[in-house]
Amino acid sequence: MEKRNGRKLSLEELHFARKEIIRFYRSGMKRSEIVQISGLSLHAVSIAINLFKSGGQKSLSPSKPGPRKGDRCRLTSSQATEIQKIIRDKRPEQLKMDFALWDRNAVSLLVKNTFGVDLPTRTIGDYLKRWGFTPQKPIRRAYEQNPVAVEKWLKEEYPRIAEAAQEDGGEIHWADETALKNNDLRGKSYAPKGKTPVAFVHGGSRKQVSMISSVTNQGKVRWMIIDGAFNSDSFIEFLESLIKDAGRKVHLILDNLGVHHCKPVKAWAEKHKEEIALHFLPSYSPELNPDEKLNADLKYAIGSTKCARTPEKLKDKAVAHMSMLSNTPQRVVSYFKAEDTRYAA
Numbered sequence: 001m002e003k004r005n006g007r008k009l010s011l012e013e014l015h016f017a018r019k020e021i022i023r024f025y026r027s028g029m030k031r032s033e034i035v036q037i038s039g040l041s042l043h044a045v046s047i048a049i050n051l052f053k054s055g056g057q058k059s060l061s062p063s064k065p066g067p068r069k070g071d072r073c074r075l076t077s078s079q080a081t082e083i084q085k086i087i088r089d090k091r092p093e094q095l096k097m098d099f100a101l102w103d104r105n106a107v108s109l110l111v112k113n114t115f116g117v118d119l120p121t122r123t124i125g126d127y128l129k130r131w132g133f134t135p136q137k138p139i140r141r142a143y144e145q146n147p148v149a150v151e152k153w154l155k156e157e158y159p160r161i162a163e164a165a166q167e168d169g170g171e172i173h174w175a176d177e178t179a180l181k182n183n184d185l186r187g188k189s190y191a192p193k194g195k196t197p198v199a200f201v202h203g204g205s206r207k208q209v210s211m212i213s214s215v216t217n218q219g220k221v222r223w224m225i226i227d228g229a230f231n232s233d234s235f236i237e238f239l240e241s242l243i244k245d246a247g248r249k250v251h252l253i254l255d256n257l258g259v260h261h262c263k264p265v266k267a268w269a270e271k272h273k274e275e276i277a278l279h280f281l282p283s284y285s286p287e288l289n290p291d292e293k294l295n296a297d298l299k300y301a302i303g304s305t306k307c308a309r310t311p312e313k314l315k316d317k318a319v320a321h322m323s324m325l326s327n328t329p330q331r332v333v334s335y336f337k338a339e340d341t342r343y344a345a
Contacts, residue, residue, distance in 0.1 A: 006044035018048040018060040142284035149282040170249035175214035176291040182207040219329025232264040243275045250276045293335035
């Protein structure tokens with residue numbers, strides 16, 4: 001029979017050949033005779049017979065060539081587990097490393113500092129992929145944020161607000177202000193590999209529109225475009241509109257912007273305390289405010305379209321998107337499904 005090279009056979013062909021070898025072997029044929037009939041080398045025939053002797057018929061199935069998963073690893077299993085735990089629980093700067101994020105270079109240095117093992121960057125990438133670690137855009141946190149205050153807000157203060165709103169038949173709103181700019185470009189553009197796309201924005205005619213809005217976990221959204229600077233007068237105007245529209249007591253949750261705490265606002269809130277109560281998030285904790293998700297949604301919608309050349313056109317874009325949100329409560333409810341805002345759902 002024509003000679004066959006076992007190394008060039010597909011996995012299915014090799015599996016079939018090995019089963020044929022065992023069939024000949026069990027019929028009483030010698031190895032040299034099987035070589036003549038099968039066309040395979042003595043080495044290939046012997047491998048099949050030895051596999052059969054040690055593991056039976058199921059051991060004849062060939063494995064994919066190359067090193068098996070976990071072979072040739074420079075890190076032991078316990079070392080790999082420890083590195084993964086450090087990446088999950090610590091930031092590089094907490095280990096006095098000159099990195100802001102855990103990129104491959106940072107992990108490579110971590111491995112070297114911890115275990116004295118010097119691994120190439122590409123190998124580090126292989127390890128991270130094997131561990132299920134993927135590159136992700138990090139969530140921003142302020143250094144000034146007080147974790148104790150955040151914990152207290154989540155476990156004590158917000159549940160107290162929710163209970164008060166339930167007792168007085170009120171509704172909870174989360175509010176925030178934002179500024180929209182006509183040169184705020186967002187999103188990505190497809191282009192040939194190696195040729196970065198170019199997008200044109202207005203450099204000398206920058207336009208800006210301010211807005212204040214509030215959302216509820218039922219999908220209600222209220223908003224007001226602000227002409228000029230945001231101050232106590234414009235804030236009070238929004239509050240008056242909010243309580244008039246609600247028809248019941250409003251519990252409004254805000255950040256700690258100065259205008260929210262100014263004397264005119266305090267005086268107005270005291271006068272209308274039966275209609276509205278102002279509550280304040282922990283300092284430097286914007287991620288706890290679901291209305292921040294609305295701001296991001298709005299900015300992306302405007303920043304991913306053609307730049308507005310005038311304040312009027314920028315305002316029109318904002319009004320169009322906010323009108324759409326007002327009629328799409330399920331989209332507003334989705335702002336409460338993020339990890340940081342789920343507590344308010």
